[in-house]
Amino acid sequence: MAEIEAFTVLFPEQRISQLKQRLQQALFPDELPDSGWDMGTPLSDIERIAKHWASKFDFQQAAAQLNELPQFKTKIDCEGFDPLSIHFVHLRSDNPNAIPLFFSHGWPGSFFEVYKIARQLTRSDNGGPCFHVVAPSLPNFGFSDGVKKRGFAIEQYATVCNQLMLKLGYERYVTQGGDWGEPPASLKSTQPGSRFPLPDGATPRELQGAQRTAWFLDEGYGYNLLQSTKPQTLAYALADSPLALLAWISEKLHDWTDNYPWTDDEICLWVSIYYFSTAGPAAATRIYYEMAHDRNGKYVPKDSMGKGFEGGVPGTQKITGAYLKKDHGTGVKIGMSHFPMDIQVLPSLYTNTLGNVVYEKEHERGGHFAAHECPDELASDLREMFGALDLRSA
Amino acid sequence: MRRPEHQSVILSNEFNIMDRIKAFAVSFPEAHVTDLKERLARTAYPDELGNAGWDMGTPLSDVQRICEHWRTRFNWKEAEARLNELPQFTTPIQCDGFEELSIHFVHVRSQSDSAIPLLFSHGWPGSFIEVSKMACYLTESQDNRPAFHVVAPSLPNFGFSQGTKKRGFAIEQYAETCHKLMLRLGYEQYATQGGDWGWYVTRTMSLLYASSCLATHYNMDVGDPPASLADSQPDDSHPLPPKPTSRELSGKTRTAWFDQEGFGYNMLQSTKPQTIAFALADSPMALLAWIYEKLHDWADNRAWSDEEICLWVSIYWFSTAGPAAACRIYYEMIHDKYGNYVPSDSLGQGIEGAVAGKTKVTRKWLKQDHGTGVKIGQSHFPGDIHVLPSAWTRTIGNVVFEKEHESGGHFAAYEKPEELLEDLRVMFRHDGEAGKLWVSSISTE
Numbered sequence: 001m002a003e004i005e006a007f008t009v010l011f012p013e014q015r016i017s018q019l020k021q022r023l024q025q026a027l028f029p030d031e032l033p034d035s036g037w038d039m040g041t042p043l044s045d046i047e048r049i050a051k052h053w054a055s056k057f058d059f060q061q062a063a064a065q066l067n068e069l070p071q072f073k074t075k076i077d078c079e080g081f082d083p084l085s086i087h088f089v090h091l092r093s094d095n096p097n098a099i100p101l102f103f104s105h106g107w108p109g110s111f112f113e114v115y116k117i118a119r120q121l122t123r124s125d126n127g128g129p130c131f132h133v134v135a136p137s138l139p140n141f142g143f144s145d146g147v148k149k150r151g152f153a154i155e156q157y158a159t160v161c162n163q164l165m166l167k168l169g170y171e172r173y174v175t176q177g178g179d180w181g182e183p184p185a186s187l188k189s190t191q192p193g194s195r196f197p198l199p200d201g202a203t204p205r206e207l208q209g210a211q212r213t214a215w216f217l218d219e220g221y222g223y224n225l226l227q228s229t230k231p232q233t234l235a236y237a238l239a240d241s242p243l244a245l246l247a248w249i250s251e252k253l254h255d256w257t258d259n260y261p262w263t264d265d266e267i268c269l270w271v272s273i274y275y276f277s278t279a280g281p282a283a284a285t286r287i288y289y290e291m292a293h294d295r296n297g298k299y300v301p302k303d304s305m306g307k308g309f310e311g312g313v314p315g316t317q318k319i320t321g322a323y324l325k326k327d328h329g330t331g332v333k334i335g336m337s338h339f340p341m342d343i344q345v346l347p348s349l350y351t352n353t354l355g356n357v358v359y360e361k362e363h364e365r366g367g368h369f370a371a372h373e374c375p376d377e378l379a380s381d382l383r384e385m386f387g388a389l390d391l392r393s394a
Numbered sequence: 395m396r397r398p399e400h401q402s403v404i405l406s407n408e409f410n411i412m413d414r415i416k417a418f419a420v421s422f423p424e425a426h427v428t429d430l431k432e433r434l435a436r437t438a439y440p441d442e443l444g445n446a447g448w449d450m451g452t453p454l455s456d457v458q459r460i461c462e463h464w465r466t467r468f469n470w471k472e473a474e475a476r477l478n479e480l481p482q483f484t485t486p487i488q489c490d491g492f493e494e495l496s497i498h499f500v501h502v503r504s505q506s507d508s509a510i511p512l513l514f515s516h517g518w519p520g521s522f523i524e525v526s527k528m529a530c531y532l533t534e535s536q537d538n539r540p541a542f543h544v545v546a547p548s549l550p551n552f553g554f555s556q557g558t559k560k561r562g563f564a565i566e567q568y569a570e571t572c573h574k575l576m577l578r579l580g581y582e583q584y585a586t587q588g589g590d591w592g593w594y595v596t597r598t599m600s601l602l603y604a605s606s607c608l609a610t611h612y613n614m615d616v617g618d619p620p621a622s623l624a625d626s627q628p629d630d631s632h633p634l635p636p637k638p639t640s641r642e643l644s645g646k647t648r649t650a651w652f653d654q655e656g657f658g659y660n661m662l663q664s665t666k667p668q669t670i671a672f673a674l675a676d677s678p679m680a681l682l683a684w685i686y687e688k689l690h691d692w693a694d695n696r697a698w699s700d701e702e703i704c705l706w707v708s709i710y711w712f713s714t715a716g717p718a719a720a721c722r723i724y725y726e727m728i729h730d731k732y733g734n735y736v737p738s739d740s741l742g743q744g745i746e747g748a749v750a751g752k753t754k755v756t757r758k759w760l761k762q763d764h765g766t767g768v769k770i771g772q773s774h775f776p777g778d779i780h781v782l783p784s785a786w787t788r789t790i791g792n793v794v795f796e797k798e799h800e801s802g803g804h805f806a807a808y809e810k811p812e813e814l815l816e817d818l819r820v821m822f823r824h825d826g827e828a829g830k831l832w833v834s835s836i837s838t839e
Contacts, residue, residue, distance in 0.1 A: 029719075030559075030715075039670050039722070040670070041668060042668070044737075148444065148658075149443060150444070218665075223662065232440075232446060232452060233687045236439070237677055238440070240440075240677040241672065242436045243673075244673035244680060248669060251666065280438035282441070286443070289450055326688050
């Protein structure tokens with residue numbers, strides 16, 4: 001078994017000066033006055049943050065901040081692909097009965113999203129269960145290796161993460177995620193043609209959520225469609241222009257959160273994790289493409305269950321979004337924390353279709369990056385959910 | 395196709411200087427070219443997955459090669475000379491509710507008295523250059539063939555026209571600009587030719603300025619399935635007629651490809667043009683990859699030369715309004731002047747157009763037959779991005795000319811100039827429905 005090595009984040013000096021030079025020499029577009037955030041990331045914001053990134057952002061301090069949590073790297077095998085060096089945070093609780101918790105970031109997030117909840121989750125004095133926390137950089141993200149072959153799809157990400165937990169000695173573990181689900185047939189049939197059929201007695205959250213979800217699909221989905229189909233065309237922009245990367249990511253940090261008061265330092269740190277990522281800033285968007293295509297590049301329709309499509313490993317069936325949303329009766333216990341300004345805000349009737357939902361909490365505030373925006377609420381939800389479960393039983 | 399003797403236009407003798415029309419010559423400023431080369435020299439390339447080909451976007455080896463060409467071999471002086479072979483001008487045009495914009499245009503006049511004024515509208519990522527292969531031939535007056543006066547502008551926000559600084563400059567404003575340009579040139583009644591945004595601009599002209607825009611020729615397929623087809627195949631979003639032609643059959647696959655795999659740029663530019671603006675303004679390589687992907691994917695197996703690609707992209711990099719402005723046409727098509735999203739099935743009623751009191755023009759509205767009497771010509775090219783059955787495209791109005799081609803794609807005037815030229819000559823032949831309009835209009839003078 002290949003070793004687990006300690007890892008320290010370091011932003012190389014030479015690359016920092018290259019970045020600063022590029023920012024200083026950047027050419028800015030114009031902007032239509034009064035467009036605010038409607039047409040995309042505003043010019044004044046990008047001008048200000050770019051200047052901050054080039055002249056005030058303290059890379060040493062940022063690295064020190066990232067190094068506050070213990071990190072490691074280890075090689076993980078993945079059938080059909082070369083072994084990948086996976087970077088991860090691993091914070092153990094003092095309590096030997098702590099529950100192993102696997103935390104997965106998304107896009108444009110990173111392992112850094114676990115930082116506000118990690119320590120409190122490991123503490124055993126909160127009147128609830130405590131956890132050992134494992135938070136990797138997914139392959140193609142952060143300080144993990146990038147994949148060089150086509151076909152590295154969601155099942156490969158899952159395999160790598162599972163292998164990581166096993167390697168750390170955690171044969172049974174719990175995980176943390178977000179809103180997903182399809183309207184149950186009962187709702188669909190009573191409101192045919194409705195984009196988001198709502199149940200009778202829909203809560204204010206669910207009503208407002210339908211509007212929010214509509215906004216996301218109408219106005220906020222372009223990045224998704226582009227990354228799902230032509231990630232390479234976008235790659236040139238994200239690799240060559242730190243300004244482009246900054247605008248691309250900071251738009252989501254603004255639009256997907258609930259008036260979270262991002263500081264320029266925070267934004268620069270989040271974007272730097274992409275700019276200085278091991279795989280390069282373009283690799284991360286491939287996860288979208290591989291979700292929507294089989295390993296031969298064939299387009300997989302959204303409602304497909306994956307049959308007849310080839311998964312990343314020959315002979316395996318592709319895992320699709322529709323497949324993941326179905327209840328497969330595995331018995332996994334599911335918990336849902338709903339945050340009002342997430343990008344898809346769905347009625348409980350939808351999210352309940354995933355399977356055995358044993359825990360549900362509606363929050364009054366918070367958006368897509370819940371662990372970063374509302375760490376106390378999320379940590380409390382985790383303690384509540386897992387405190388009520390008897391995880392020792394099969 | 396051999397170039398005919400070029401017909402030069404003497405501006406100052408022909409136009410009253412009071413009409414504020416100035417001669418224009420394209421030039422790529424030295425300092426700006428040097429800056430471009432320096433940026434290309436410090437380009438940071440992404441990696442690429444092996445065997446991705448064109449599936450995931452523009453291939454790395456292509457981008458590297460063309461960037462090198464652009465940086466070291468592209469012949470700037472020759473490019474200028476080539477563009478300046480066509481007589482060009484600028485004139486200020488103001489749309490209601492907006493600032494005056496300097497509009498750049500090609501204008502080639504025919505020697506024939508009975509020539510038909512023809513407005514040619516490019517789209518994205520095209521430009522006025524797309525008229526260059528046909529322009530001089532269109533002006534020829536030989537035998538009984540109809541001749542044309544050719545007007546090909548850079549649309550506002552594109553090429554060497556100015557860009558607007560106000561929100562709400564939508565398809566009706568593009569149409570207004572082109573209509574006013576034709577009037578400025580003394581063409582009170584005219585015909586049009588367009589594809590891509592050129593379809594939308596000229597279609598809008600024919601509906602808003604019906605007494606001037608008498609005939610429209612399109613090289614792009616737009617139209618909803620007629621009720622007869624839609625109702626008989628309710629589960630099929632792309633219902634074919636009984637006995638479809640081979641173009642209509644393969645067109646179903648092609649259209650599905652575009653909608654599934656090729657639409658990302660469209661949705662992005664329609665919703666967040668400002669976010670992508672930073673990429674297109676700061677990285678010439680990003681702009682090149684962004685545009686070249688379309689030149690490859692939307693043309694019918696056309697082998698673009700590196701010189702051509704660099705020229706097409708240069709028109710965007712060196713555009714008057716900057717490379718980001720052009721994307722805004724997408725946004726303004728599906729938002730009202732306040733930035734409210736306009737659903738794709740909307741006819742625009744109750745939604746304010748950019749000018750107070752005016753209903754917004756929507757795609758759905760443009761597809762309807764409004765009975766204006768405009769004579770429509772439709773050339774179908776099998777490699778275009780939407781390849782639709784004739785039954786669909788005929789629903790928009792009185793189609794007096796139609797031709798299915800065996801080859802050719804989205805940039806028809808550039809890929810198949812001879813074929814398109816022939817189509818226009820047939821559509822506007824003197825004894826045809828469209829051509830007759832000018833014969834009669836001349837005889838009434």
